[in-house]
Amino acid sequence: MPQYPPLQVAYNQPVMVGKENEYMAQAIAAAKFSGDGPFTHRASELLEQQLGVPKVLLTTSCTHALEMFAFLLDIQPEDEVILPSFTFVSTVNAFVLRGARPVFADIRPDTLNLDEAGLEALITPLTKAIIPVHYAGVGCEMDAILEIAGRHQIAVAEDNAHGLFGKYKGKYLGRFGVLAAQSFHETKNFTCGEGGALLINDPALVDRAEIIREKGTNRSRFFRGQVDKYSWVDVGSSYLPSDILAAFLLAQLEEREKVQSHRRKVWEFYNEHLQDWARTHAVGLPYVPPHCEQAFHMFYLLLPTLDLRQGLIAHLRQRGINSVFHYLPLHLSDMGQRFGGLPGDCPVTERVSDQLLRLPFHNALTEADLWKVVEAIQEYDF
Numbered sequence: 001m002p003q004y005p006p007l008q009v010a011y012n013q014p015v016m017v018g019k020e021n022e023y024m025a026q027a028i029a030a031a032k033f034s035g036d037g038p039f040t041h042r043a044s045e046l047l048e049q050q051l052g053v054p055k056v057l058l059t060t061s062c063t064h065a066l067e068m069f070a071f072l073l074d075i076q077p078e079d080e081v082i083l084p085s086f087t088f089v090s091t092v093n094a095f096v097l098r099g100a101r102p103v104f105a106d107i108r109p110d111t112l113n114l115d116e117a118g119l120e121a122l123i124t125p126l127t128k129a130i131i132p133v134h135y136a137g138v139g140c141e142m143d144a145i146l147e148i149a150g151r152h153q154i155a156v157a158e159d160n161a162h163g164l165f166g167k168y169k170g171k172y173l174g175r176f177g178v179l180a181a182q183s184f185h186e187t188k189n190f191t192c193g194e195g196g197a198l199l200i201n202d203p204a205l206v207d208r209a210e211i212i213r214e215k216g217t218n219r220s221r222f223f224r225g226q227v228d229k230y231s232w233v234d235v236g237s238s239y240l241p242s243d244i245l246a247a248f249l250l251a252q253l254e255e256r257e258k259v260q261s262h263r264r265k266v267w268e269f270y271n272e273h274l275q276d277w278a279r280t281h282a283v284g285l286p287y288v289p290p291h292c293e294q295a296f297h298m299f300y301l302l303l304p305t306l307d308l309r310q311g312l313i314a315h316l317r318q319r320g321i322n323s324v325f326h327y328l329p330l331h332l333s334d335m336g337q338r339f340g341g342l343p344g345d346c347p348v349t350e351r352v353s354d355q356l357l358r359l360p361f362h363n364a365l366t367e368a369d370l371w372k373v374v375e376a377i378q379e380y381d382f
């Protein structure tokens with residue numbers, strides 16, 4: 001193992017941004033530790049109002065919101081679900097857990113989002129859903145994806161783990177599919193450690209979503225006084241977070257303008273100061289189409305080769321800076337191969353997975369940190 005100096009700039013560092021302590025103390029004092037308490041309602045309402053989503057249910061993770069997709073879209077064994085190979089395992093596992101067969105789409109080389117040009121060729125009579133992932137919080141080409149899905153009467157649900165408050169053609173990400181999933185994991189713009197949300201754009205799915213999230217019972221209706229006892233009415237699990245976590249999350253969401261404006265500055269700093277180095281070294285930088293307002297979730301570099309990418313990770317680490325690669329192609333993983341994945345199936349995914357490096361990106365980065373990162377990168381010559 002190489003000897004590295006102490007870390008000076010972490011790739012991620014979750015921090016308090018507002019009234020987290022105060023709200024958690026209030027939740028504890030109210031002796032309402034379990035889910036769906038006052039802070040859960042406030043955080044959900046904030047998201048509903050800001051995004052214009054009919055119903056938001058906080059969940060224990062984005063993974064769990066994605067698992068709820070599979071129930072709500074009535075995914076059955078042998079159904080096919082189309083999703084990018086370049087995504088996190090939860091996007092696929094949620095459906096595989098219900099017996100579905102994943103069909104892996106390649107990504108566009110510019111935004112690294114599901115390539116809508118290859119989508120129609122993947123559709124078969126067994127296709128039940130399409131799951132676009134808004135990588136790095138930059139919107140997928142939703143007009144084209146919805147047009148194709150609509151023509152084939154296939155549901156679209158968005159994995160928006162990275163994209164809270166991003167927009168596509170002026171409309172918030174998470175508003176396009178029947179359902180969308182958010183993540184509040186500590187690596188995300190807004191966090192409560194582990195957490196997520198299910199955004200429900202189709203009001204017809206709200207009742208069942210509440211039941212699935214409450215262990216397959218109609219307890220939510222009971223708490224609202226709509227039934228006089230609650231019982232087992234459907235399949236389900238326990239997907240609701242503690243109100244103490246919701247209190248933490250609410251405090252973070254209330255500071256959304258401050259957080260997003262800081263993250264915008266971080267992104268623009270990297271983008272401005274790395275342009276020349278990137279051009280002279282044939283390194284790719286993120287691309288944001290003019291009709292997308294990104295969520296400022298991450299900044300990445302695309303190095304010409306895997307060796308150069310690994311070299312830069314080591315070069316930065318020797319200078320006390322932590323940078324990371326991202327997704328390995330799902331279709332080439334052990335599980336992906338069991339579903340028939342082969343090298344060459346998704347060439348852009350395979351190439352980008354070797355090239356991509358994520359720079360430190362979090363809510364506590366200072367300008368001095370950013371200079372350190374940029375100067376260290378500029379010293380990496382090849």
Ligand SMILES: Cc1ncc(COP(=O)(O)O)c(C=O)c1O
Binds near residue numbers: 161182183195
């Ligand atoms: C695209 C995507 N979907 C889902 C998840 C899972 O999120 P969580 O950790 O909240 O379950 C992640 C995690 O980073 C992700 O990147």
